[in-house]
Amino acid sequence: MATILANNDNVDITMPELKFDITRVRHDFPTLNQSINACPLVYLDSGATTQKPQCVIDTTAKFYTDENANVHRGRHTLSENATIQYENVRAQTATYFGVNSNEIVWTKGATEAINLVANGLRKQVTANDTIIITPIEHHANLVPWQVLAQQTGAKLAAMPLNKDGTFDTELCLKFIKKQKPAIVAISHASNALGNITDLPAIIECAKSLGAIVVVDGAQSAMHLKPNLKILDCDFYVFSAHKMIGPTGVGGLYGRYELLNALTPYQTGGEMIQTVTLYESVYRDAPAKFESGTPNIAGITAFGAALSYLSQFRHAEIFEHEQAVFNYAHSRLAKIDGIYLYSSIKNNIGTLCFNYKDEHPFDLATLLDGYGVAVRAGHHCTQPLMAHLGINGSVRASFAFYNNYSDVDKFIDALQACIAILD
């Protein structure tokens, strides 16, 4: 068993005063203000997808009501406006991550973005190459590399991981130096545990050996708002729906020379310079990776999500999330019989836990009866669950719209569920 923190009386429970106007924020997210099974909803599944503020919902409706047109095509006012809007959101996204507009490719989400990179690198990978993956990865950042390895004969090597699911940076660096990888695919934060990876050291080491570093940012994009030029990774993927934006939108950041060197894995309209019957000349990135009609309404609404986030200093959001998370972690740790797998330090705000030998499915089903939304299962991280020696867990994942009262309701509900199970 991993970290066991049962009835840990040494942990101080603190509730720093929140400066953030949480009442107003919660008001902006209509989904939060409802009852489930006659209890006020306590939404603790933001790791799966975040709720959306009213402005994102309104922008989607407005697009289809007043603005709908295809992009990069018609020479008419609506199409031109839609194109301007679409490219503006690309610029907004680039600003959010501190990169250039032409380094952002739209996809339908993190999964598609990883597939785009893994497929796009196929011509550059040979049987002599090693691809480093890690045991904490979401299946979305594992399977595409397994396929690439099968197709090219390259070797996969799994980064060492401590028993408790954290990385020992020194060991990782040693491993990278020994493996001399061509590619390192690694998460910025674990979706199951919430633990944040010590990326700067890993990226510096991998890149000094000539490796391409692909970062799965699905969980970090909103909670950590990384500046990707400072982080210095080569590729970074994200999903808008985990950043208070709509589903069906996501993206890939790629350092321009490397991005432009990828082979497109989907082809068709909009991505080409010239086409004759027998051959075509592709446009430069990002256009060559965006064949077909994109999710224009979704991308427009993602712009509204980024605007919403930009009204806060990121540090404000982060501080608030951390305060609520620390409170939740310390309260949970005090419950007898709880196995807590998430580390309290360096965590985006996710609690991965089990109660005695109860099945996470039973616990989550009962919690739902109290209006508490959590996830149960392996969280698409079967290798990590195997590493921790469990079949699955309950995951409660927080976002900036959660408050102390959510934690209290969650803990009360959990104690009531335990009473039903015991």
Place this chain on the structure above:
Amino acid sequence: MTNTFNKVSESIRNASVWQQKYREIMLLGKTLPSLLTALKIDDALVPGCESKVWMYVEFDLTENVLVVAGDSDTRIVKGLLALILALYNGLTPEQVLQVNAYNEFEKLGLISHLSPSRGNGIKAMVEKIQTMAKQKLI
């Protein structure tokens, strides 16, 4: 409705609050004998479930009645399985088609457990039972 089902589901029907309902479901699950470990094989798993559900649905050829067996690693799903077993075990194909599990679960206030999104395997089990009964009658 079969008497067995009425009897086993009585305590669930009489539960006044949902907490009590789940307690009764889990108690019912406890009465269901576990499948032999040798039968808990991957081939018998209902695919795509958050919980593990093993199921066997066969027709007893001499008696022409349905034989259903199953197990789950979760307490709630195991209790729900026990309900399905009580509903269908020992019925002829004709009788199987006259039983509507959806109606029965609705009456017990458990219909959400048969929704496709639950992914708990119970819906898949009901569908397999119904399909097999139909095939028997062709």
